[in-house]
Amino acid sequence: MSYEYDEELEEIRRRKMLELQRRLEEERRREEEQARLRAQKDAVLRRILTSKARERLANLRLVRPEIAEAAENAVIQLVQAGRLAPPVDDDTLVQILLELDRSTRRDFEIRIKRK
Template sequence: MSYEYDDELEEIRRRKMLELQRRLEEERRREEEQARLRAQKDAILRRLLTSKARERLANLRLVRPEIAEAAENAVIQLVQTGRITPPVDDDTLVQILLELDRSTRRDFEIRIKRK
């Protein structure tokens, strides 16, 4: 009787271990894919941006990574559609960032109701 429980317990442990290994493998693959995509994007941006613009984007990525990501995507899209031509300089990047800021900024209005 004790052997049955031991066998069941071992089977449960084995299944859990296999599941954990599968999850870790999936996570590792996902991270590798993200790193590969990031490297491709960096290579594209290296060709499209001037050194000053790349520096500004790197600084922005440290502070506001979501804005930097949006700016990178915007630069790539604008170049692909032909709306701007490479190399994208710092002034053009600033204009793109300002436009992104305008489109994502929320205006808050505080209303005080007095009785």
């Protein structure tokens, strides 16, 4: 009985180990894909942004990565659509950031009801 129990336990351990290895491999692949996409995006941005605009985006990425990501995507889309001609300077980037801020800003209103 102890031998069967040990075999069962070993089989469970083996399955869990295989599952863990599979998950780690998937995560590693996902991270590699994200790194590859990030490198491609950075290469595109290096070609279409001035150094000052890239610096502004890098600083923004440190503080508000989601806004920086949205701005990067917007710049790339605008250039690909032909609505913006490279090189995109800092002033143009600021205008894009202001537009993104306007479109994503939520106004909060506090109302106090007195009884």
